[in-house]
Amino acid sequence: MADKYGPIFTVKMGVHQALVVSDWEIAKECLTTNDKVFANRPKTIAIELLGYNYSMVGFSPYGPYWRQARKITTLELLSNHRLEKLKHVRQFEMRTSVKELYEVWSKNKSSGSNKVLVEMKRWFGDVTLNVILKLIVGKRCSDSDEWKKELAIYLEWKW
Known part of the structure; x- marks a missing residue:
């Protein structure tokens, strides 16, 4: 061409x-x-409405706001110091989630089968949600939590 x-x-x-x-x-x-x-990124109505008038870092146009948001993100959220400081939360959530998978497998094993069906999309979503909630709120959620179902409906996620 x-x-x-x-x-x-x-x-x-x-x-x-x-x-x-x-x-x-x-x-x-x-x-x-x-x-x-x-x-610059293309401006669309969807990004304007869903991105709070282009205020999300990934969707905002290049300029002073984007540079400042990127600086805050890289220094405060994604710096080596911050990631190391909060590593224990990610490790705890991964251990807990794998332990929950093991418990499901153990229950299934006692019924005669060595296999268990796991929807990985849901599992990764739960792990991600638990890490975020533990970092922000200080509490994780479980399948029995009623507010998790309400949050999923609010965010239109399929758990």
């Missing part, structure tokens, strides 16, 4: 247009001289 259309051209992929650059000099110019233009 580069032989036919040149070193830089656009391609329509569904409803979106994509820029294709096949020359390293043009790519270097795109990523150095015009990097602010290419750093």
Whole structure:
């Protein structure tokens, strides 16, 4: 396609247009001289409504707000010090979740089968939710918690 259309051209992929650059000099110019233009994300109504008027880090346009949010995220949430400080929460939740899986397997084993069916999407969702809740609220939830079902309905998650 580069032989036919040149070193830089656009391609329509569904409803979106994509820029294709096949020359390293043009790519270097795109990523150095015009990097602010290419750093922005497309603005859509869905992202505006779901992303609280573009205030979420992953969906906000490049600018002073995005730089400040990224700085806070990398320094306060994802720094090595913070991750090391909260490592015990992740380890505890993984141990507890694996122990719960083992208990389910043990109950199933006593009924004559060595296999147990586990929906991994739900299991990973539960582990993630428990880690987040333990970090924020200081409490984990279990399957018997009524508020977990309400939260799942609110977030429209399928547990």
